[in-house]
Amino acid sequence: MREFMHYITNAFYGATEWNEDNTYKELNATARELIDFPLPLGLRVNLASLATPHFATSYQLGTVGIVDGSISYLYSSVALRGVAAQSDRIPLPALLRSFRRLHDLGSRGDEAAPNAGGPGASASHAVSIDTDGGVGLAPTHVGGNKVTGRDRDKSSLLYGRLYLPQSLLEGLVVKRFSPVLQVQLSAVSEQSLRNGGTLLGLIQYDKGKFGVEGLASTDGGLLGVRGLYNLGGDASSPGATPTACSTNESSSSSSGQSGERERIYGRFSVGGEVYYGTLNKSGGMSLGARFATLPAHRGTPLTAALTINPLMGNINATYAILAKEYCSMATRMEFNVYSYESDWAVGMELWSNRRPAGFLLGVDPNRQREEVAQKLAKTNERSFQAKMEWRLDGPEPTTAAEEAKVPAGQDTPGVTKEEEYLGVLKARLDQNLRIGLLWEGRVKSLIFSLGTGVDLHKLDEPFRSLGLEIQYSS
């Protein structure tokens, strides 16, 4: 589960149209999130609130033998209106989904370009990151307000978090200087750290076709540069963005446009990173490449990434696929050509539209089933009409229809559509036969996350960890 503050930060990026995925750091983010999802430990309760469109607070209390907690505040200069912050309305995929679709490139460069669906679309991407099929949704809710250029370009975000009783203080400042330039400063202050804390500065330059980052850390005097260059797909043609948008629009309206994208349609990205610690005279580097299908692709969405660390002889290949709309999988293989060490891991997530423990919680299962049946019927009808066009747009018609009925407002079709998913099961397995299981979902207005780690090597005591995390936000 993404933390509430993370979600709000994403909403901020969405509102300011910053593509946080266009960086080398996120090259294999999809597979990483599918495999390395964090397991909750102990009992943890989050209370969060987006009190005003500019201000959010979050309190966390946890216990793993000892009780600890944290208090965090966030201020955004951009009004985050329309962001679904209530835990009973937050789109679950935005919080829980791991598979990431690529965002449109360069949407920030041209202000006026996609008047119809452009900004709204990109905003919805960023906020409800992976709302499947939400790509082409019409003006929407989650990213809500459109930020005008001037506000957006000078927007800033302040975030602070105090962990107790460790007295660890985290601070983050994000400042946007121009449509393509953003600076992040993050700092940690703790007594046990050398010099009492560390500071990391990050300059991000995102030109759409390429994104460059420079970073400097006070810890060891680390300097780093990393960059990502996109080619192919929408990045290759000059009119990439409009094309993509129009594709989206056409597909979302399911106008039955002929499949000029029959063949696999995606984007190549290559990048690299270099680090050097000026104080400890050590460094590191890596190179990477990724192929990912674009949302306009009609086939199975997939992401494949390969990273190489030539200094350490490490090769890392990941492959993630959205096999069905409710099921995505990822594999990762690692090999070191120097030490011949290898590693593999697989992960998957399975979405369910069944209410978790529905009977116990007194939800009428019949109604639920009826709804589902109704939806399915509609879907079937639709897809029968537009057969073989886009196999993933099954739910689209529903939302479109609902959208037509419901005026675009706070209670939005997106949310309704996502409501059909009420829980997700994530699982992973790695080379050491360690299994991680995570079940996340929504009960009434609480979002819960129940996870455990199982070690198959020690079958007499298989459960290595157990945790439950509960989040309520308003």
Added chain:
Amino acid sequence: MAFNFNWSPLTADERFYERARDLLTTALNKSPKPPIIVDDIFVTEFNLGSVPPDLEILEIGDLAEDRFRGIFKMCYSGDAFLTLKTRVQANPLNTYLSAKPSFTSPQPLAAASSLTIPLQITLSEIKLSAFIIVVFSKQKGLTLVFRNDPLESLKVSSTFDSIQFVRDYLQRTIEVKLRDLMMDELPAIIHRLSLQLWCPDQVLKEGDESKEESDPVQNPLGSPPLDAIDASGHLLDPTEISSLSLDGGPGTQSLFSQKSIIQLTSLNGSNHTSCLFTRELHNSMLRAWAGPSDRVDASPTPPLATPSLSRPPSYYGSTHTYTFSDIGSQDTGLLTSRPSSVNLSHATAGLSLGSGRHHKAGRKKKTRVVNLRRKTGSEVSSEAGEAVSDSTSVQGPMSEPAMPTSLLEVPREDEMAVLAGSGPSRVRFRGSSDIAQPTPMQSADTPIVSPNSRDVPITSQLPLRLPQDAGDRGKAVETREPILVDSKSQRSRGGPQSDTSSVILEQAWIMKMAGEIARRVYDEKNRNPAFWEDRDDTPPPAYEAR
């Protein structure tokens, strides 16, 4: 005096290396490791080599059958080596990130990927030079402490020898690490090893083995008359030792301590509970009741206060030495705390506790010391012409603070045994030489302090002791008891400066004692020549006298 250190027997026992490796491995993995080490550290090879260290005895503070305290100067430049195996993280960025908070982590994508490299480090050509304090007690094992940083130099060779930078780094790091290990961990390791050797009942796995050994031996011992078990136990010692010495000397020493400690524990436990059954202790006697004939065997199961009980002999055995030692310790500053604390405990014990204990302990101590002296002396004389070096080594420590108490008595009785007639004069000579040896300040102080400190013990102890002597001493004791009283009172009367000659009666007693000592020493020497075994297996003098 000679100490026989066997270096090669350590290496002959292959289980010794196994144990030592295990202990070293656990010790090395105990403390949290730096992030660069990603695996456990394994000690794969460990060899003490064939060259023994040079040991120079600087001071012997306490010497008895079951305990020993001394200071050595050790120099070592032998062929011992140690090989470690572990895995290290070769990516500096990985180790850099591992200790940093994730919030400010630069989050590299693949630049921090790990590359672990197996690493083998061999430490050889170790040169040590240190002052070592050795404290040995049969109950508490062997404690060894370095007074200074022992490591002079060593050679580190590793898998990365071809890379100059890495080699230098390893050399530096390991030297620092090893210094810590020597100063902190090694004493603990040696202590645990010694516990396994001498006190198997404190280490469970070892205890089980030696229990099996001891039981068949103990049973035949239990069949003789109950009251004579102590003596008979020691009577049987030679045969036991001859049968058990095959599997290592130290094992035999644990025979008695283990059994009796178990019994004492059960007895103690029955006192703590409401259990009506009180365990009968066949093989032990309470110290307070035991006659001097039984006293020797009390050593395996003494209470914790053994040192304070055993110290008194020096106290009233010769008062002038006591005061002298006190001054010496104050002046030299070496081990100041120990003599003073011991003195305090003496005073209280002598005043408050029963004098029988006091007296007995004193007697015991005395005979023990005599034993050792004689033994070592006879060994020396029988072995080689090292008597000269021995005597010099004895002479040296005489000026040391904690020593003179026992030393002073010992040579005196030695001399008595050999030259009976001139014994007393020798005593005086020794005493005066002792006083003469220290710095002028010390000798100047002695007369001033000695009267004060002498008053307390004499007045308090003598009256208490005499009735005890008359009362419950056995025959063998009585024969010797008067001597001590006489000599002591005479000495206290005369003091170190007194020129009065010895009494004839005393000479006669001394002659008798000397004969007994000589006989016993001869027996023991025949029985087992090894030094450390000797200490344990000395027969009770009372038994010998009978």
